[in-house]
Amino acid sequence: MKITSARFLRSAVDPSGFPEDDLPEIAFLGRSNVGKSSLINSLLGTKGLARTSSTPGRTQAINYFLINDRFYFVDLPGYGYAKVPEAIRKQWGPLVENYLANRRSLVLCISIVDSRHKPTAQDKQLVTWLKDNDLAYALVATKADKLSNNQLKTTLSESRSVLGVDEIIPYSSLTRAGVERVWRTIDASLTGNKQV
Numbered sequence: 553m554k555i556t557s558a559r560f561l562r563s564a565v566d567p568s569g570f571p572e573d574d575l576p577e578i579a580f581l582g583r584s585n586v587g588k589s590s591l592i593n594s595l596l597g598t599k600g601l602a603r604t605s606s607t608p609g610r611t612q613a614i615n616y617f618l619i620n621d622r623f624y625f626v627d628l629p630g631y632g633y634a635k636v637p638e639a640i641r642k643q644w645g646p647l648v649e650n651y652l653a654n655r656r657s658l659v660l661c662i663s664i665v666d667s668r669h670k671p672t673a674q675d676k677q678l679v680t681w682l683k684d685n686d687l688a689y690a691l692v693a694t695k696a697d698k699l700s701n702n703q704l705k706t707t708l709s710e711s712r713s714v715l716g717v718d719e720i721i722p723y724s725s726l727t728r729a730g731v732e733r734v735w736r737t738i739d740a741s742l743t744g745n746k747q748v
């Protein structure tokens with residue numbers, strides 16, 4: 553896909569902040585620090601776009617980026633970050649769950665794991681939840697540049713079996729390895745083909 557424009561729209565802290573124009577949405581989910589914002593930036597070929605959202609106070613919000621005036625990338629708050637105060641952590645569940653369960657313009661959830669590590673209990677819970685709720689999803693394993701090809705093969709195969717999925721796309725925001733595969737998946741979801 554050719555990116556002609558990409559801009560930060562807004563941070564939503566509750567559903568009243570979600571756009572009302574019914575444009576399709578691609579959501580990015582994963583634990584804190586897994587590389588969500590880096591994935592968004594590297595897919596778009598921009599450097600600092602998704603960072604605008606990581607200023608303090610915004611990190612627990614849902615960040616909207618408008619792409620080509622045609623669809624949204626939605627950067628969801630990361631889960632599992634121990635330093636987040638309990639009160640904020642309690643908001644995470646309801647805000648994200650409400651978004652995932654009720655957002656009708658959501659066409660694809662990109663669930664992100666770290667290629668170096670076994671999926672966490674929360675990664676597993678999320679994928680199970682996506683399956684149970686019949687949401688279209690795709691798995692992306694970031695930081696693939698930190699592993700050798702052999703290591704990557706092993707960890708991806710382990711992760712596929714732990715998560716019970718057929719495909720995990722290895723990705724590196726550093727080298728942009730995997731960028732075409734991720735875009736193909738996004739394109740397919742935007743053209744109404746929910747197969748991933």
Ligand code: GTP
Nearest residue numbers: 584585586587588589590630694695696724725726
């Ligand atoms: P939160 O917004 O805090 O939830 O984090 P995030 O998931 O958006 O992660 P972010 O993109 O900020 O990346 C976290 C750290 O991992 C940064 O230091 C990135 O430079 C690094 N990182 C992300 N993706 C990659 C990658 O593919 N390869 C390497 N080597 N480092 C990466």
Ligand code: MG
Nearest residue numbers: 588589590606
């Ligand atoms: Mg981020």
